[in-house]
Amino acid sequence: MKHSIVCVLFLLILSACSNSDQEVAITKKSVKTDETVQEDPVLEDTSMDSEEEKMVLEFTLPNEQIIINLEHVPILSQFLRGVNDQKAVIRDMELIKLEVSKQPYYLLEFACYQERCSYLLLDQSGNGQSFLLTDLARYKQMAPSPDNTKMLFLFERKKTKNQTTLFTHQVQIFDIEEWKPVKVETEEYSLDYSLPILNASWENDEQIELSIADVSSLESPTLEYWYTSEKRTRKIKLTLSN
Known part of the structure; x- marks a missing residue:
């Protein structure tokens, strides 16, 4: 299973975003369920009498069912074709609901291996856009801009280095109106899994504030040493690129 998931990551990057003008890719149905229910996702063939196979993924969340048409989300279709045990990888998927100004978006966690x-990111409105945000990571938080x-x-x-467990983080800003990532202006700090980021929040619509590990003040400015020290942090403010 390890080789199947690793090999298919290349395909995921090639098809990182998708959209269709012909048919809705993601639909939502209201269903009556327990407030805490979240059933395992199911792969269904909805082709009926048609000779053409039409596969969908169904996720049941509290009081709603989300249906993803794989034909119009090629990144998922390619991933499922590339694994040996579809039932196992589908069972391990998780759909996380994200609400921004009462508009629901969804974050699909899939292709997991060794806790990565x-x-x-899925948009249920319109044609049902999708965008691959990251690979080989764990989701920690999302905060909408003001x-x-x-x-x-x-x-x-x-990761583990010299018998010390290290956690590093990545910050991503995503414009949901333009449906694309937004760059953050920073030359001094790398936000791509190089440092621990203890907290991330919005200062205003164009600026974010991060609480990061302060390794510069240490006698040995390394992550391993920081994790065995008092774990001092510093706050920085970064501006979004136009």
Whole structure:
């Protein structure tokens, strides 16, 4: 299973975003369920009498059912074709509901291996857009911007070095109106899994504030040393690129 998931990651990157003008890719149905119910996802063939196979993924969340048409989300279709045990990888998927100004978006966690997963952002409105945010990570938090036009995501990676467990993080800003990532202006700090980020929040619509590990003040400015020290942090403010 390890080789199947690793090999298919290349296909995921090639098809990181998708859209269709012909048919809705993601639909939502209201269903009566327990407030805490979240059933395992199911792969269904909806082709009926048609000779053409039409596969959908169904996720049941509290009081709603989300149906993903795989024909119009090629990143998922390619992933499922590339694994040996479809039932196992589908059972391990998780659909996380994200609300921005009462508009539901969904974050699909899939292709997990050794506590690292891929994350696909899904928009149920319109034609049902999707975008691959990151691979080989764990989702930690999402915060909408004050004007509800962007999302701030925090992802985490874990590794062991010299018998010390290290956690590093990545911050991503995603514009949900333009449906694309937004760059953050920073030359001094790398936000791509190089440092622990203890907290991430919005200062205003164009600026974010991060609480990061302060390794510069240490006698040995390394992550391993920081994790065995007092774990001092520092706050920085970063501006989004136009």
